[in-house]
Amino acid sequence: xxxxxxxxxxxxxxxxxxxxxxxxxxxxxGFEKTxxxxxxDKIEYTPGNIYAxxxxxxxxxxxxxxxxxxxxxxxxxxxxxxxxxSERLIKLGQTYIQFGLQHRQxxxxxxxxxxxxxxxHEDDSWQxxxxxxxxxxxxxxxxxxxxxLPPNDAxxxxxxxxAFVHGLxxxxxxGRSAMIPDEYMPQVLQASYTxxxxxxxxxxxxxxILNSEAFVV
Amino acid sequence: xxxxxxxxxxxxxxxxxxxxxxxxxxxxxGFEKTxxxxxxDKIEYTPGNIYAxxxxxxxxxxxxxxxxxxxxxxxxxxxxxxxxxSERLIKLGQTYIQFGLQHRQxxxxxxxxxxxxxxxHEDDSWQxxxxxxxxxxxxxxxxxxxxxLPPNDAxxxxxxxxAFVHGLxxxxxxGRSAMIPDEYMPQVLQASYTxxxxxxxxxxxxxxILNSEAFVV
DNA sequence: CCATGTTTTGAACAGTGTTTAATTTGTAAA
DNA sequence: TTTACAAATTAAACACTGTTCAAAACATGG
Numbered sequence: 001x002x003x004x005x006x007x008x009x010x011x012x013x014x015x016x017x018x019x020x021x022x023x024x025x026x027x028x029x030g031f032e033k034t035x036x037x038x039x040x041d042k043i044e045y046t047p048g049n050i051y052a053x054x055x056x057x058x059x060x061x062x063x064x065x066x067x068x069x070x071x072x073x074x075x076x077x078x079x080x081x082x083x084x085x086s087e088r089l090i091k092l093g094q095t096y097i098q099f100g101l102q103h104r105q106x107x108x109x110x111x112x113x114x115x116x117x118x119x120x121h122e123d124d125s126w127q128x129x130x131x132x133x134x135x136x137x138x139x140x141x142x143x144x145x146x147x148x149l150p151p152n153d154a155x156x157x158x159x160x161x162x163a164f165v166h167g168l169x170x171x172x173x174x175g176r177s178a179m180i181p182d183e184y185m186p187q188v189l190q191a192s193y194t195x196x197x198x199x200x201x202x203x204x205x206x207x208x209i210l211n212s213e214a215f216v217v
Numbered sequence: 218x219x220x221x222x223x224x225x226x227x228x229x230x231x232x233x234x235x236x237x238x239x240x241x242x243x244x245x246x247g248f249e250k251t252x253x254x255x256x257x258d259k260i261e262y263t264p265g266n267i268y269a270x271x272x273x274x275x276x277x278x279x280x281x282x283x284x285x286x287x288x289x290x291x292x293x294x295x296x297x298x299x300x301x302x303s304e305r306l307i308k309l310g311q312t313y314i315q316f317g318l319q320h321r322q323x324x325x326x327x328x329x330x331x332x333x334x335x336x337x338h339e340d341d342s343w344q345x346x347x348x349x350x351x352x353x354x355x356x357x358x359x360x361x362x363x364x365x366l367p368p369n370d371a372x373x374x375x376x377x378x379x380a381f382v383h384g385l386x387x388x389x390x391x392g393r394s395a396m397i398p399d400e401y402m403p404q405v406l407q408a409s410y411t412x413x414x415x416x417x418x419x420x421x422x423x424x425x426i427l428n429s430e431a432f433v434v
Numbered sequence: 435c436c437a438t439g440t441t442t443t444g445a446a447c448a449g450t451g452t453t454t455a456a457t458t459t460g461t462a463a464a
Numbered sequence: 465t466t467t468a469c470a471a472a473t474t475a476a477a478c479a480c481t482g483t484t485c486a487a488a489a490c491a492t493g494g
Contacts, residue, residue: 007471014472035449035450035451036450036451036452037449037450037451045473045474046473046474046475047451047452047474048452048453048454048473048474048475048476049472049473049474051451051452051453052471052472052473056451056452057450057451057452111393112329112387112391114391114392117391117392120395126395129395130395130396133396150412150415150416152408152412153405153408155396155397155405156405156408156409156412157409157412159385159388159394159397159405159406159409160381160385160409160410160412160413162384162388163381163384163385163388163409164377164380164381164384164413165384166384166387166388167379167380167381167382167383167384167385167387168376168377168380168384170329170383170384170387171376171379171380171383174329174331174334175331175334176328177376178337178346178347179347179350179372180372180376188370188372188373188376189376191369191370191373192373192374192376192377192380193377195367195369195373195374195377196377196381198367199367199416199417200416224440252480252481252482253481253482253483254480254481254482262442262443263442263443263444264482264483265442265443265444265445265483265484265485266441266442266443268482268483268484269440269441269442273482273483274482274483
C-alpha cells in the first residue's frame with residue numbers, strides 16, 4: 001500500500017515548502033519582517049495551516065538557523081585540513097568572518113538574535129553549533145600542545161577567539177560602527193583581524209597565510 | 218509671569234516620569250516587553266498621551282540608551298587617569314566588561330539591539346557613544362606612540378579591541394555560550410580577557426593590574 | 435464668565451502570533 | 465458508487481502590539 005509513507009513524504013515536502021518560502025522572505029526582508037502571514041501568502045495557504053507543520057514562528061526560524069549552520073560548517077570544512085594548527089586557526093577565523101559578511105542575515109539569526117534561544121534549549125539535539133565550536137576548540141588545543149599558543153584553559157582561549165571574531169562581525173552586521181565609514185569596514189575588519197593574529201603568532205606571516213586578500217562583501 | 222517656563226518644566230517632568238517608568242519596566246522585563254501600554258499604566262495615563270511627549274517607542278528606548286551611556290562613561294572615568302597607557306587600556310577593557318555584566322539590559326539596548334538604530338542616525342548629536350570610543354582610541358594611539366603596541370592604523374586596532382570585549386560580553390548577555398556552564402562564565406571571561414591582554418602586553422603583569430579579581434555579576 | 439490653547443482621552447486602525455471550531459478534501463471499506 | 469472516517473485546510477476570532485486622531489476635559493489670560 002505504502003500510503004502512509006507517501007503521506008509522510010508529502011508532510012515533509014510541505015515543511016520544506018514553508019521553510020523555503022520563509023528563507024526567501026528572510027533574505028528579502030530580514031527575519032523581523034518575515035511574518036507568518038507573508039509566508040502563508042507565498043505558498044498560497046492560510047496562516048493557521050502553518051501551525052499544522054510548525055509549532056510556532058520560532059520553530060520556523062530555527063529551521064533557517066540550522067541551514068545557516070550547515071552553510072558555515074561547509075565553509076569551515078574547506079580549511080580544516082590545513083596541517084599546521086596555528087595556520088588552521090588563522091584560516092578558521094578568516095572563514096568565520098567571511099561567512100558573517102557574506103550572509104549577514106543568517107549570521108544575525110544564528111549568533112545575535114534571541115528569539116530562537118528558547119527553541120534551542122528545548123531541542124537538545126542541537127549539534128550544528130556544537131560541532132563548529134568543537135572544530136575551533138580542537139584546533140586551539142592543538143596549538144597549545146605544539147607550543148604555538150601559550151598554555152591556558154583551552155575553553156577560555158577558544159571562547160576568546162570566538163568572541164573576537166564574533167565581535168568584529170556583529171558590530172558590523174548590526175551597524176554599530178558609526179565612527180568608521182561603511183565602505184572602509186571590510187578593510188578595517190581585515191586589518192584588525194590580521195593585527196590580532198600577528199600578536200598571537202608573531203613568528204607567522206599572517207598576511208601570507210591569508211593571501212593578503214581583504215574581505216569581500 | 219513665568220508661566221511659559223513652568224509649562225516647559227512640567228513638560229520636561231512628564232518626559233522624565235515616562236522615562237523613569239520605562240526604565241523600571243525595562244529592568245523588570247527587558248525592552249521587548251516594555252510596551253507603551255505598560256508604561257502608560259505605570260504612570261496612570263493613556264497610551265496615546267505618551268505620543269505627546271515622545272515621537273515613538275524607539276524615542277523612549279533612546280532615552281534609556283542615553284542613560285546607559287552616561288553610566289558607562291562614569292565607570293570609565295574611574296580608570297581614565299591611569300598614567301601608563303597600556304595599563305589604562307587594560308583597565309578600560311576590564312571596566313567595559315564589568316559594565317556589561319552588571320547592566321546586561323542596558324548593554325543589550327546599547328550595543329546589540331537594533332530597534333534604536335534609526336533614531337541614532339536621525340539624532341546626530343549622538344556624542345554619548347562617540348566619547349566612549351574616543352577615550353579608547355586616544356589610549357590606543359598613546360600605546361602606539363610609546364611603543365607599547367606595534368604600530369598600525371589606530372582605528373583598526375581600536376575597533377579590534379572593542380570587538381573583542383564586545384564579543385565576550387554580547388555572547389554572554391545573549392546566552393550564546395551553551396558549551397560553558399553559566400556559573401563558570403565570569404571566570405572564563407576573566408581568564409580569556411587576561412590571556413588576550415597578556416598576548417598584547419607580554420611584559421606587563423596583567424593579573425596584577427587587574428588585582429586578580431574575577432568579574433562580579 | 436468667556437475664549438483660547440494645551441493636555442488628555444477613548445476609540446479606532448493596521449499589524450502581529452496563535453488557537454479553534456467548522457469545513458473541505460482524500461482515501462479506504464462496504 | 466456510496467458511505468465513513470481521518471487528515472488537511474480554512475475562516476474567524478483572540479489577545480496582543482505601535483500609532484493616530486477627533487473629541488472631550490482642563491487650565492489660563494483677558
